[in-house]
Amino acid sequence: MVYKNVDKTEEIENSNLFLNSKSSQERQKWLIVGFDPGLTVGIAILDLSGNVIATKSCKEMARAEVIKFIIGHGKTVLIATDVYPVPKNVRKLASTLNSKIYSPSKTFTVSSKTELVDSYLNEISSDNYPANAHERDALAAAIKTYKHYQKKLQQIERRTEKLGLTPEEVDEVKSMVIRDRPITSAIDDVLKIPEGKDDLEVQIEEMENNIGSIDEEKLRAIEESAKKLKQKIKSQERQMAYLKKKNKLLKKDVRHYKKKTSKLEDKIEKLHYEYSKDILRKKEISSKVSLIKGLQEKYTQERALREKLEENLRSMKEIRVMELSEKAVPVKIIESFTREKIKEAVNYWTIKKGDVVLLSSSEGGGSQTASMLINMGIKAAIFVDKMSHPAEEEFEKNMVPVLDANKIDLEMIDEFAVIDKDILDDEIENWKTRVKTRQNKEEKRQLLKMIDEYRAQRRRPSNGD
Numbered sequence: 001m002v003y004k005n006v007d008k009t010e011e012i013e014n015s016n017l018f019l020n021s022k023s024s025q026e027r028q029k030w031l032i033v034g035f036d037p038g039l040t041v042g043i044a045i046l047d048l049s050g051n052v053i054a055t056k057s058c059k060e061m062a063r064a065e066v067i068k069f070i071i072g073h074g075k076t077v078l079i080a081t082d083v084y085p086v087p088k089n090v091r092k093l094a095s096t097l098n099s100k101i102y103s104p105s106k107t108f109t110v111s112s113k114t115e116l117v118d119s120y121l122n123e124i125s126s127d128n129y130p131a132n133a134h135e136r137d138a139l140a141a142a143i144k145t146y147k148h149y150q151k152k153l154q155q156i157e158r159r160t161e162k163l164g165l166t167p168e169e170v171d172e173v174k175s176m177v178i179r180d181r182p183i184t185s186a187i188d189d190v191l192k193i194p195e196g197k198d199d200l201e202v203q204i205e206e207m208e209n210n211i212g213s214i215d216e217e218k219l220r221a222i223e224e225s226a227k228k229l230k231q232k233i234k235s236q237e238r239q240m241a242y243l244k245k246k247n248k249l250l251k252k253d254v255r256h257y258k259k260k261t262s263k264l265e266d267k268i269e270k271l272h273y274e275y276s277k278d279i280l281r282k283k284e285i286s287s288k289v290s291l292i293k294g295l296q297e298k299y300t301q302e303r304a305l306r307e308k309l310e311e312n313l314r315s316m317k318e319i320r321v322m323e324l325s326e327k328a329v330p331v332k333i334i335e336s337f338t339r340e341k342i343k344e345a346v347n348y349w350t351i352k353k354g355d356v357v358l359l360s361s362s363e364g365g366g367s368q369t370a371s372m373l374i375n376m377g378i379k380a381a382i383f384v385d386k387m388s389h390p391a392e393e394e395f396e397k398n399m400v401p402v403l404d405a406n407k408i409d410l411e412m413i414d415e416f417a418v419i420d421k422d423i424l425d426d427e428i429e430n431w432k433t434r435v436k437t438r439q440n441k442e443e444k445r446q447l448l449k450m451i452d453e454y455r456a457q458r459r460r461p462s463n464g465d
Contacts, residue, residue: 035079036081080138117143382419
């Protein structure tokens with residue numbers, strides 16, 4: 001905070017004016033002061049009912065001027081700031097005004113301060129809008145502080161509503177509660193009656209002083225009044241006796257209910273313990289059930305794998321028997337003409353050199369997948385559907401027969417097929433014959449083409465002719 005160079009004596013005198021003029025202060029309001037220090041000082045003042053009393057901003061404002069402006073509106077119970085941690089200048093001002101400090105747990109953002117001020121002024125229908133950012137920051141701090149104490153202050157207003165207290169006395173109660181006094185204690189202090197004689201003693205003294213001048217009619221009236229007062233006292237004594245008796249019964253009930261509550265708490269604790277044990281038991285059972293399910297699934301998988309391996313072994317035995325019989329040739333099946341399925345079939349059937357394979361589907365096959373089978377040294381490839389032209393060319397180039405399954409007699413046995421050896425040999429020879437015939441025709445065509453090109457070149461006149 002930047003202050004002008006002012007006489008220190010003036011500041012002390014203003015401070016002392018606030019601290020020592022108790023009789024004049026008692027007629028003033030208690031205030032919440034929002035303070036924004038800096039080169040330009042911002043001040044906002046709220047009363048303890050949340051009303052905006054005043055706002056002000058001034059460049060290079062002296063501390064004495066700040067204090068004079070504040071105490072001109074009342075007594076300060078809270079100094080509010082929108083900055084965290086609390087600046088040193090705010091602490092000094094609070095110390096001078098003998099006030100508490102309220103600061104947020106973190107520094108406000110500009111948008112949150114603007115939203116807080118606008119919504120609050122609309123809520124209380126106030127036209128006292130801040131003139132600049134400094135007044136806005138001070139007012140935001142004051143509003144934030146008031147909202148922090150608002151519920152407690154409204155509770156005080158409800159408690160004192162029927163006690164006949166003046167607004168100044170209600171403010172006095174609020175100020176004490178803000179300074180951490182209990183509400184009941186603060187109200188008792190404000191309602192405290194100076195020690196002295198009660199009303200009855202005063203009446204008796206007055207009657208004794210005036211007894212000589214009282215006539216019989218007045219005396220009868222006094223006696224009647226005294227009789228009524230005695231009756232009232234007896235009635236109040238009976239009421240007090242009744243209340244004491246009722247209080248005793250209520251204390252007995254309280255002890256009974258405390259004992260009952262203690263038993264219920266013990267029962268709840270026991271039930272909670274049993275419930276916790278039950279939960280742990282259920283968790284343990286659930287864990288074991290999950291483990292059993294996992295083992296069952298693993299067992300099912302292992303059994304399925306074993307059955308598959310047994311079936312594979314049986315098929316391999318049958319294939320081996322057929323290979324040794326030299327009458328039938330086993331045909332090992334590949335599901336589709338892809339790298340993955342070829343590898344699966346190789347692992348499953350142990351495809352080796354001289355084997356015959358059946359491609360259930362030619363989809364996805366090309367020259368590369370054809371090369372995989374060619375490199376294995378298969379004897380022939382049987383296809384069910386149309387094979388791609390690049391794949392077919394690759395097989396022909398390497399003289400690996402490609403046979404049409406629809407034109408030969410295949411017999412399916414479990415997971416593999418069987419073909420008669422003589423039929424297979426005939427089909428292979430027929431394929432080779434067709435391929436060689438086509439290759440010879442192609443070679444002849446190429447040779448004739450070369451001869452024609454040579455003759456055409458010979459007939460072409462040279463540049464020298």
